[in-house]
Structure formats: structure tokens, C-alpha cells
Amino acid sequence: xxxxxxxxxxxxxxxxxxxxxxxxxxxxxxxxxxxxxxxxxxxxxxxxxxxxxxxxxxxxxxxxxxxxxxxxxxxxxxxxxxxxxxxxxxxxxxxxxxxxxxxxxxxxxxxxxxxxxxxxxxxxxxxxxxxxxxxxxxxxxxxxxxxxxxxxxxxxxxxxxxxxxxxxxxxxxxxxxxxxxxxxxxxxxxxxxxxxxxxxxxxxxxxxxxxxxxxxxxxxxxxxxxxxx
Numbered sequence: 001x002x003x004x005x006x007x008x009x010x011x012x013x014x015x016x017x018x019x020x021x022x023x024x025x026x027x028x029x030x031x032x033x034x035x036x037x038x039x040x041x042x043x044x045x046x047x048x049x050x051x052x053x054x055x056x057x058x059x060x061x062x063x064x065x066x067x068x069x070x071x072x073x074x075x076x077x078x079x080x081x082x083x084x085x086x087x088x089x090x091x092x093x094x095x096x097x098x099x100x101x102x103x104x105x106x107x108x109x110x111x112x113x114x115x116x117x118x119x120x121x122x123x124x125x126x127x128x129x130x131x132x133x134x135x136x137x138x139x140x141x142x143x144x145x146x147x148x149x150x151x152x153x154x155x156x157x158x159x160x161x162x163x164x165x166x167x168x169x170x171x172x173x174x175x176x177x178x179x180x181x182x183x184x185x186x187x188x189x190x191x192x193x194x195x196x197x198x199x200x201x202x203x204x205x206x207x208x209x210x211x212x213x214x215x216x217x218x219x220x221x222x223x224x225x226x227x228x229x
Contacts, residue, residue: 008205015198022191026114026131037185041117045182048123055123058177062124066174068134071142072098078149089209090152094145097203101141104195105134119182126183133184136175136192143167144200 025033048055064070075098082091106128114131128134147167150160175189 005205008201012198012201012205015194015201019191019194019198022187022194023108023112023131026187026191027112033187037187040186041179041182041184044180045117045119045123048180048182049121055181058180059124062135062174062177062181066135066139066170066177068138071138072102075142075145078146082149090149090207093203093207094149097145097199098141101137101196101199102134104199105132105137105192108132108191108195109134114185114188117182117185122182124181124183130184130188132191132195133175133178133188134192135178136171136189137196138192139171139174140193140196141200143171144197145203148200148204 048058075094079091079094082088082094109129109131112131113129116126116130143163143166147160147163150163155163171193175193178184178189179186
């Protein structure tokens with residue numbers, strides 16, 4: 001294990017442990033957590049019912065901009081670009097991580113079987129079990145992988161900051177829309193964030209190539225200086 005990758009290993013372990021703790025609390029039905037879930041979801045739902053314009057904006061964001069299939073399309077385009085750059089291993093790593101994220105999400109949903117919130121006056125609907133939020137998990141994986149690939153490619157710090165800000169807004173924003181629209185409990189979203197971030201950190205740590213910033217990482221090739229004549 002490269003010493004440079006140890007932070008990713010530690011982060012993956014901590015995030016996975018937090019996810020397991022949350023999973024146990026959800027499965028055992030810890031009352032204080034369930035009460036907090038209901039209070040937050042109920043307050044946001046009352047706002048969604050009375051503010052139709054804001055609700056419409058949230059539906060567009062969650063159904064189109066931050067939809068999991070849009071995130072997967074973005075990851076597929078990223079993998080295709082890497083293949084075009086002849087970085088096959090990195091491209092396959094992106095695809096494998098994205099596929100594993102979907103499998104984990106569906107597997108945990110089926111195993112836990114948590115019901116979604118039920119409202120007498122719903123403003124949106126969703127299928128399958130609630131825990132964890134697929135929107136939150138997929139957005140976390142997509143933007144996490146994008147930032148990692150950019151770092152490996154030697155992206156400038158200003159672009160990493162811009163995309164990092166976009167990632168924070170998108171990952172937090174999609175989580176908010178899912179609770180606001182009444183299709184998830186807050187802890188579903190938190191679980192999606194934790195599991196998605198743990199997966200990205202694990203993928204970074206397990207990648208067989210050098211870590212970002214190490215010699216030999218996938219950085220743009222530079223032209224050799226012209227020989228003097």
C-alpha cells in the first residue's frame with residue numbers, strides 16, 4: 001500500500017463505519033432519529049405543498065439535472081474520454097466504481113426495505129425502498145470520481161476549486177430536493193452521501209496505478225523542448 005494512499009484508506013474506513021452505524025440505527029428503529037426524520041421531512045413537505053413554484057424547480061433539478069441516469073451518463077462520457085486518451089485502466093476503474101455503486105445501492109435498498117414517507121397530499125412520487133438515497137449516492141460517486149480524475153490529469157487548482165464547488169452544491173442540492181419533495185427521509189440522504197463517499201475513497205485507495213500527484217500518475221504529456229540547431 002502506497003503511503004500516499006493511506007488518507008484514502010482511512011477516509012474509506014471512517015465513512016464506511018459511519019454508514020454502518022446509521023444502518024444499524026435505521027434497522028433497529030432508533031426513536032430519536034426517527035422523530036428527527038419526521039420533524040424535518042414534515043416541515044419541508046408543508047413548505048412544498050404551499051410553494052408550488054419552488055416545488056417545480058426542485059422537481060426539475062431532481063428529475064433532470066441531478067437524476068441518477070444523468071450522473072451515470074456523465075460518468076460514461078468521462079470513461080469514453082479516458083478511453084480516447086488511451087487510459088484504459090482508469091476508464092475501466094471509473095466504470096467499475098459506478099457499477100458497484102449502483103449494485104450497492106440496490107442491494108442495501110432490498111435488504112433494508114425501508115418505506116418512503118407517506119403523505120396525504122404528495123407533491124412527487126418514487127419507487128423502490130428508501131434507504132439509501134440513490135440520487136445522493138450516485139451524485140456523490142459521480143462528482144467524487146470527476147474530481148479524482150481531474151487531479152490525476154494534473155488539472156489546475158482553479159479548475160479543481162470550481163468543480164469542487166459545483167460538486168458541493170450538486171451533492172447537497174440533490175439531497176435537499178429528495179427530502180423537500182417528500183420521497184426520502186433525511187437519513188436516507190445521509191446514508192447515500194456516506195456510502196457514495198466511502199466507495200470513492202475505496203476506489204482511489206485500491207487503484208493499482210500511482211496516486212494522484214505521484215510520479216507516473218496520468219498527467220498530460222508535455223512536449224519535449226526543441227533541440228538546439
